[in-house]
Amino acid sequence: xxxxxxxxxxVILKEDCSIKNARRIVVTIRExxxxxxxxxxxxxxxxQADISLIQLLVASQRTFHSRGLHFEIVNPAHPLRAAVxxxxxxLDLAAGQIC
Numbered sequence: 001x002x003x004x005x006x007x008x009x010x011v012i013l014k015e016d017c018s019i020k021n022a023r024r025i026v027v028t029i030r031e032x033x034x035x036x037x038x039x040x041x042x043x044x045x046x047x048q049a050d051i052s053l054i055q056l057l058v059a060s061q062r063t064f065h066s067r068g069l070h071f072e073i074v075n076p077a078h079p080l081r082a083a084v085x086x087x088x089x090x091l092d093l094a095a096g097q098i099c
Contacts, residue, residue, distance in 0.1 A: 006036055006037050
């Protein structure tokens with residue numbers, strides 16, 4: 001009854017995902033983590049992104065993985081891809097990870 005029994009939640013990020021809305025995003029992702037569920041984060045609706053979103057997603061990846069939970073980023077919109085590049089990271093689309 002390990003993480004293979006866990007369910008998956010889809011978190012949909014949209015519109016302004018800058019520091020202005022970081023708290024809301026943290027709360028949403030934290031709720032999934034607290035339930036012990038795997039997370040798929042759909043970023044197709046992201047219209048604004050900054051370093052705070054990148055930090056949040058990288059920290060979430062690490063936190064979920066430390067608990068043996070899957071954390072995947074899918075459908076990254078251009079603003080997210082641009083913010084990742086500006087921050088010096090890369091998106092591994094096959095793995096759904098920022099590295």
